[in-house]
Every structure is written in C-alpha cells, then in structure tokens.
Amino acid sequence: xxxxxxxxxxxxxxxxxxxxxxxxxxxxxxxxxxxxxxxxxxxxxxxxxxxxxxxxxxxxxxxxxxxxxxxxxxxxxxxxxxxxxxxxxxxxxxxxxxxxxxxxxxxxxxxxxxxxxxxxxxxxxxxxxxxxxxxxxxxxxxxxxxxxxxxxxxxxxxxxxxxxxxxxxxxxxxxxxxxxxxxxxxxxxxxxxxxxxxxxxxxxxxxxxxxxxxxxxxxxxxxxxxxxxxxxxxxxxxxxxxxxxxxxxxxxxxxxxxxxxxxxxxxxxxxxxxxxxxxxxxxxxxxxxxxxxxxxxx
Amino acid sequence: xxxxxxxxxxxxxxxxxxxxxxxxxxxxxxxxxxxxxxxxxxxxxxxxxxxxxxxxxxxxxxxxxxxxxxxxxxxxxxxxxxxxxxxxxxxxxxxxxxxxxxxxxxxxxxxxxxxxxxxxxxxxxxxxxxxxxxxxxxxxxxxxxxxxxxxxxxxxxxxxxxxxxxxxxxxxxxxxxxxxxxxxxxxxxxxx
Numbered sequence: 001x002x003x004x005x006x007x008x009x010x011x012x013x014x015x016x017x018x019x020x021x022x023x024x025x026x027x028x029x030x031x032x033x034x035x036x037x038x039x040x041x042x043x044x045x046x047x048x049x050x051x052x053x054x055x056x057x058x059x060x061x062x063x064x065x066x067x068x069x070x071x072x073x074x075x076x077x078x079x080x081x082x083x084x085x086x087x088x089x090x091x092x093x094x095x096x097x098x099x100x101x102x103x104x105x106x107x108x109x110x111x112x113x114x115x116x117x118x119x120x121x122x123x124x125x126x127x128x129x130x131x132x133x134x135x136x137x138x139x140x141x142x143x144x145x146x147x148x149x150x151x152x153x154x155x156x157x158x159x160x161x162x163x164x165x166x167x168x169x170x171x172x173x174x175x176x177x178x179x180x181x182x183x184x185x186x187x188x189x190x191x192x193x194x195x196x197x198x199x200x201x202x203x204x205x206x207x208x209x210x211x212x213x214x215x216x217x218x219x220x221x222x223x224x225x226x227x228x229x230x231x232x233x234x235x236x237x238x239x240x241x242x243x244x245x246x247x248x249x250x251x252x253x254x255x256x257x258x259x260x261x262x263x264x265x266x267x268x269x270x271x272x273x274x275x276x277x278x279x280x281x282x283x284x285x286x287x288x289x290x291x292x293x294x295x296x297x298x
Numbered sequence: 299x300x301x302x303x304x305x306x307x308x309x310x311x312x313x314x315x316x317x318x319x320x321x322x323x324x325x326x327x328x329x330x331x332x333x334x335x336x337x338x339x340x341x342x343x344x345x346x347x348x349x350x351x352x353x354x355x356x357x358x359x360x361x362x363x364x365x366x367x368x369x370x371x372x373x374x375x376x377x378x379x380x381x382x383x384x385x386x387x388x389x390x391x392x393x394x395x396x397x398x399x400x401x402x403x404x405x406x407x408x409x410x411x412x413x414x415x416x417x418x419x420x421x422x423x424x425x426x427x428x429x430x431x432x433x434x435x436x437x438x439x440x441x442x443x444x445x446x447x448x449x450x451x452x453x454x455x456x457x458x459x460x461x462x463x464x465x466x467x468x469x470x471x472x473x474x475x476x477x478x479x480x481x482x483x484x485x486x487x488x489x490x
Contacts, residue, residue: 022353025351029350032410035328035434036480037480040405067317154401154403154462225434225481228433229433
C-alpha cells in the first residue's frame with residue numbers, strides 16, 4: 001500500500017471500521033456462536049476487503065468488527081511489528097478507525113491481530129488475540145469433501161487424522177507437523193490453530209485471553225475461549241514436544257540480540273553462511289534489550 | 299419530554315453504542331457467569347437485540363414483550379418459536395416448547411434465548427442458585443437469579459446434553475445480563 005494513500009473520505013464517507021454495520025453484526029453473531037461451540041468453524045459471509053484474500057482479510061474482518069474508539073491495537077506478522085503485512089494492516093485500521101491507538105507493546109494492547117505467532121508475553125483477560133488463518137480445517141489432509149468433514153467434526157471422528165500422525169511416527173519416528181498442529185478444543189472439535197509454531201500451541205491451553213481465528217478466503221470463524229482445554233493431538237506413548245533450540249552440545253541457544261534463552265527463535269543465515277538466532281517476537285526482544293541496558297546503567 | 303425520551307432510547311441504535319454493547323456481550327460469552335452491566339439507556343434485552351439483529355436474522359416474541367414500533371428498527375423477521383435464531387421470553391414462566399438446537403453439521407443453528415428475569419446476583423442471595431463450570435470459567439462460579447422458573451435450567455440442560463447441539467441463554471434483569479453458552483455446566487443449588 002502507498003504510504004501517502006488516503007481514503008477518499010469526502011466522496012465515499014467510509015463508516016468507522018470500513019465494514020458496514022450489517023457486515024459487522026453478522027461477524028459478531030458468528031463470533032458468539034464460535035465461542036459457544038469451541039473450535040467449531042462457524043461459516044460467515046466473508047466480505048471483499050481492499051486487499052487480496054490471503055493477506056489476513058479474515059483476521060481483519062474480526063478486528064474491524066470488534067474494535068471501538070477506546071481500543072489499543074497491536075498487529076504482528078510472524079512476531080514482528082514491522083513487516084509488510086503487519087504495517088499495512090495497521091495503517092488500514094488507522095485510516096478507517098479514527099481514534100484507535102496503536103502500539104507495539106504487547107501489554108498495552110487490548111486487541112492483538114497476529115499472523116502466525118502468539119506473543120511471548122502472557123496475555124491477560126483484558127486482551128483479545130485475533131489470528132489470521134489460511135486453512136481452517138485440520139481434516140482437509142485426510143478428507144477432500146467439506147460435507148463429509150462437517151459430519152466428521154460433528155461426531156468428533158478424528159481417526160483418520162490420527163492414522164496420518166501414526167504413519168509419520170512409523171516412517172520418521174516423529175510427528176512431522178511443524179506448524180498448524182491439530183489441536184483438540186474442549187475435548188471435541190479439532191482445529192487448525194493457524195500456522196503458529198508448535199512452540200505456541202501450549203499457550204492456547206487455559207489461556208486467560210480469548211483467541212479468535214478468522215479465515216477470510218475460506219469464510220470461517222472459530223474460537224478458543226478463555227480457560228478452555230486445548231490439547232495437541234498425540235498418542236498416549238508419544239508426547240507432544242515443541243521446537244528444540246539446543247545446539248550440538250545440548251546447550252540452549254540464546255538470542256543474538258537480547259540473549260534470551262526462553263523465547264522462540266528465528267534462524268538467520270548471513271552471506272558468509274554463519275547461522276545465528278534471534279527472537280521471533282520483536283517487541284519482546286526489544287523490551288529485553290531495554291531491561292538489560294537499564295540494568296547496566298544502574 | 300417526548301423528545302428527551304426519544305433521544306434516550308435512540309442511543310442503542312447508534313453503531314458506537316452497539317459496538318460497546320457487543321464487547322460486553324463478548325465478555326459475557328467468554329467468561330460465563332460474570333454478570334455484565336448494560337451501558338445503554340435501555341433494558342439489556344432490548345439493547346442486546348438492537349446490537350445483534352438485522353434483516354438477516356429471525357426473532358420470536360411469542361409473549362409480545364416488544365412494542366410494535368420497535369420491530370421495524372430491529373429489522374428482524376418475525377417467525378414462530380421453533381424456527382427462530384433469537385427468542386425473547388419472560389423467564390418467570392416455564393418453557394413450553396423446544397427451540398431450534400441446530401444440527402450435527404451446523405450446530406450454530408441452535409437458538410439464542412434472551413430471558414427476562416427479575417434480578418441477577420453474584421452472591422448466593424437469590425431464589426435460584428446456579429453453580430457454573432466449563433469453558434471460560436477458571437474456578438466454579440455461583441450466581442443466583444430471581445424470577446427464573448427452575449424448569450428452564452432442567453430443560454436447558456436437556457437441550458445441551460448432546461454437544462455440539464444446544465442453545466445459548468442470556469439472562470437479563472433491568473440493568474445487567476449474564477450469558478450461559480451451551481458448554482457451561484449448570485447445577486441448581488450449588489455451593490452456598
């Protein structure tokens with residue numbers, strides 16, 4: 001998006017939040033049903049947005065239906081506040097929602113729209129996390145017909161998905177799903193928790209904050225309500241495990257910027273072929289660095 | 299005087315007010331058992347209907363609680379009880395019919411019932427004590443309700459017994475409301 005672009009307010013007069021009130025009401029009604037049936041993919045009439053489907057239109061429609069003048073919004077893309085997707089979505093909300101504050105600090109936000117990460121900092125009951133979802137249905141890998149998938153979901157029949165995981169174990173001694181790990185919500189529906197890394201999956205479990213997931217292209221909204229069971233699909237004798245950030249000597253790799261050994265790391269390879277690691281959550285990393293420099297000065 | 303009345307009532311039709319009402323409703327559904335205060339200058343059941351309904355939705359009002367002049371503003375289609383997505387009723391009377399519970403493939407078709415009750419209390423003071431557990435509830439919560447026929451809870455527990463089918467209840471007194479989604483387990487009596 002051109003940074004100097006302005007909506008032609010005088011000609012069109014967009015309403016607060018860009019969407020018309022009927023669109024917002026429909027999304028809102030779907031959100032309530034999605035919370036009431038945890039993990040169920042509630043269909044909705046996804047609107048055309050002034051950006052391509054696949055750029056977070058599902059998440060954006062959720063955000064625009066939720067947001068009010070006293071909200072503070074944070075938008076992140078793969079943990080970063082400054083990547084193209086996050087910057088564009090944030091600018092769009094600033095254009096269409098006058099009065100809304102934006103922030104990069106997780107703890108200041110009341111509404112967090114995210115692409116593929118959950119912030120490192122523990123969310124609170126005062127916050128809502130909106131995740132952008134490309135593929136909402138975890139069963140799509142084993143059943144092409146949506147009508148049949150709906151019946152399977154209703155009956156909580158995930159045997160074929162478990163067979164898929166079992167085949168992984170037989171062939172590779174490990175479940176090979178790196179992100180979009182199928183997760184069972186409240187003991188019934190299995191969701192695709194959007195392409196968050198495995199690292200973030202346990203944070204859906206008993207989260208104090210409401211998590212809403214929106215798939216614009218697939219026209220689905222689903223939710224993980226607060227204080228709700230969210231269990232990654234596993235076998236009794238094979239435990240779920242998150243990414244392993246230990247080096248060859250078994251030592252936990254630290255972030256090259258802030259030195260954190262408890263965060264999710266991105267692997268970076270420079271021109272010389274050297275491998276370094278850095279926090280994926282840029283706001284968390286910056287805050288850690290500030291704490292360290294403040295400690296040094298004191 | 300008449301103009302003032304119109305103005306006071308008008309705020310529930312304003313988008314900004316509807317957004318705020320929706321956010322309290324969202325909190326009510328996210329954390330069942332937490333009683334929310336309606337910020338609008340109207341009774342919660344009317345304000346919530348205003349915030350949620352439009353021409354795409356169906357509403358049943360078999361006890362004629364809504365004034366005729368409100369219907370055009372809500373825009374909702376008037377349908378019989380068993381077909382309605384939203385149902386408005388007086389909670390002091392026992393339930394008579396089974397509302398829509400949705401289907402296995404489309405459980406979102408289950409109705410949302412707005413029941414008007416006399417009063418809601420956080421403490422165990424009212425006539426009917428409800429012990430609540432389930433998603434959104436960290437520690438078991440007890441709320442109490444005046445003016446809700448006890449048969450409602452038994453009937454509702456029956457309707458939600460085969461998840462994902464079920465109904466959502468929203469209990470509204472004169473200023474406040476509480477939501478009881480189908481996932482909430484309700485036991486009458488509860489801890490005192």
